[in-house]
Amino acid sequence: MYRALDSANHEIRVLDILPGEPGSPISCAVRHTRLLQPDKIPYTALSYVWGKASITTPITFNGSSFPVTVNLASALNHVRSQTEIVTFWADALCINQKDNVEKSAQVAMMGDIYRGGMETCIWLGEEGDGSDLAMDRIGQMDGEDLESERNQLDEEALKAVAKLQAREWWSRVWVIQEALLSKKATIHCGNKSLPISAFIRLDDIRRGWHRSTFRYVSARGSLIPRNPFSSILTEFPEEVEKIRTNQQSSIQSWITSTEHFHATDPRDKIYALLSLSPPLQAAHIIPDYNASVADVYVTATARCIIRSQDLTVLHFDVDNKSDEHDLPSWVCDYSSSGLIGTRPTYIAFSLSEYAASGRDCWGRRKIFLDYLFSADLLQLRSRGLVVDEVVYVGRNERLDSYTGVDPVERLANVKERSAMTLANVRIWEGRVGEIITSPYDLIEVAFWRTLMANRWFEDWAPLPDEMVENAHFETWMGRLPVPDAVVESHASDPDMVEVKRLYVKPFTDACITRCQGRSFIITSKGYIGLAPLKTEIGDLVTVLEGGYVPFVLRELDGGGYRLVGESFVHGIMEGEALVGKKGDDVQVLVIK
Incomplete structure (x- = not known):
């Protein structure tokens, strides 16, 4: 069926699709060509979703019957001509999927394959769910006059666009490079087609972004x-x-x-990004479909640390990490979405520029790379300090924010999250009141600052040091009324519950999002903070070299530590834990 490729010389297969009437049996064959030769065979690259591998239909391929997924057959039927041979590149047919060595070599060339095509045909699928209406309306939208009536979608059109936006192609990780690296990308759905620029314009209109003047206007x-x-x-x-x-x-x-994108093979969550990354970085991660998922993820994480020379790659939601791939605790499971730090699932403290390991001392320097990893890469050997031990844990369970378009449901979700967090904050405040000694001048101020991670909500800007009162917090807690001036400004709205909700938003927006799915902790020295939900009494608060925030570690019986996750601990976010410390105070913490 396949003749071997000379991948070392960038040889690929291209697919000749024989002419045929729409709906008639599909017949095609491959030829070899050298990708980097100026006289290579011209081709169009196909970008599509395979669909369910178990549901196939036969085509004639290289003279024999060959099963392909229904969606690929649909794409081939759509792109073929009735009168002449057309030449495409389609991974399922141009790569021998049963040969992992060939597959690895061809995947390493994928970026060049999409760059080398005359254009890329993006296939969303057959017409359905109002897709013709959606494509028509998207094509009519005006990116210059965002207030144009052409940009207003009635209920029918909005539903059609929503269905089109929900098609599987938009969430597959491979399609990112297939679109970005193409000379020309055209999106096809049924018999309708649009340049990808139409969808860029749709996104601008969704955000109210006027691209030509670089400002939000609508x-x-x-x-x-x-x-x-x-x-x-x-x-x-x-x-x-x-x-x-x-x-x-x-x-x-x-x-x-790309954490919310999907891949059938979890290794592709890394491999699909290599052609988009700096060549010197990507060169250290060689596609190998004989390697385990764990090997690929460990190597990728180690290369991220080596390149950045900091520990920002450790800012992920350890609580919800799967055990499926048997990864070291410090390696994220990239096959799971919502772990790394994008809203609404998880908001990492790395979104703000803290400096727990200092700005002008040993910790803030780029991390010491020698002996940073064990020979098998399974252990991260980080220099650091153990600051304190956790003695109290108060959990605030995760209640994900509403992501739909119904304003009533969105408001109900906000109120539910607020009520749950408020109940827990009242419990935590009671425990803080029992602290006998602490490192804070005013522990009540440290408390509400901790709940906000000491940052405003919108831009993560630091709260002013001179800010010692927070009327929004006191009103939310029920100890202060809404100011009269605020009530008067809402005279036309008698709903005082809503007036209060709007008044306390500068505090609650930050507090609720940063406390959701986290634990409030107290340490033996009286430090307070926000830590991973699964933090336990006895866990250790540490400052690691190259770490912008403290990390919670759990000591293992056999030696070494397990990463519990990132944290915010008020009073040590700007390197305070390192004051007066010397090199002898630093130890190597082996994280497994």
Whole structure:
């Protein structure tokens, strides 16, 4: 069926699709060509979703019957001509999927394959669920006049766009490079097609972003649904320019921004990002489909640490990490979404510039790379300090924020999250009142600052040091009324519950989002903070070299430590724990 490829010389297969009437049996065959040769066979790259591997239909491939997924057959039927042979590249047919060695070599060339195509045909699938209406309306939208009536979607059109946005293609991790690296990308759905620029414009309208003047001017499109690919569309022109000028975003940045994308093979959560990353970084991660998922994820995490020379890659939701791949505690399971730090699932403390390991001392320097990892990469050997031991844990269970478009349901969710957090905060405040000694001048001030992670909500800007009172917090707790001036400004709205909710938002927006799915902790020295939900009494608060926030570790019976996760501990976020410490005070903490 397949003749061997000379992958060392960048040889690939291209697919000749024989002409045929729509719906007639599909017949195609492959030829070999060298990707980097100027006389290579011209082809169009196909970007599509495989669909369920168990549901197939036969085509004629290289003269024999060959099963392909229904969605691939649909795409081939759509792109073929009735009168002439057309040449495409489609991974399922141009790569021998049963040969892991060939597959690994071809995947390493994937970026060049999509760069080398004349264009890329993106196939969303057959017409359905109002997709024709959605494609028509998206094509009519106006990116310059965001207030244009052409940008207003009635209920039918909004539902159609939502269905189109929910198609599987938008959430597959491989499609990111397939779109970004193409000379020209066109999106097809049924018999309708649009340039990808139409969907960039749709995303601008959704956000109210006027791209030509670089400012937000309208929120009329706020009901337009987003999908994982929306974040790619938001930065699409900028990322294309970065790639063109060899200033690619780091693989760590790509891992973070693509956590909500999916891959059938979990190793592809890393491999699909290599062509988008700086070549010197990607060169250390070689696609190998004989390697285990754990090997791939450990290597990727280690390379992120070595490149950044800090521990930001450890800022992930350890609480909800799966045990499926038997990973070291310090390695994120990249196959799971919502672990790394993007809203609404998990908000990492790395979104703010803390400096727990100091700004002008040993800890703030780039981490000491020699002997940082064990030979098998399974142990992270980090220099650091054990600051204190956890003696109290108060949990605030996770209640995810509402992501739909119904304003009534959204408000109900906000109120439910607020009520749950308020009940727990009252319990925590009682325990704080029992602390006999602490490192704080005013522990009541330290308490509400801790609940906000000492940062405003919108931009994570630090709270002013001189701010010692928080009327919003006191009103939320029920100890102060809403100021008369605020009540008078809402004279037309008699709903005092809503007036209060709006008044306390500067505090509650920060508090509720940062306390959700976390534990409030007290240490033996009286430090207070926010830590992972699964923190336990006896866990250790540590400051690690290259760490911007403290990390909670759990001592293991056989020696070494397990990463429990990142934390906010008021009073040690700016390097205070290192004051007066010398090199002899630093120990090597082996995290397994």
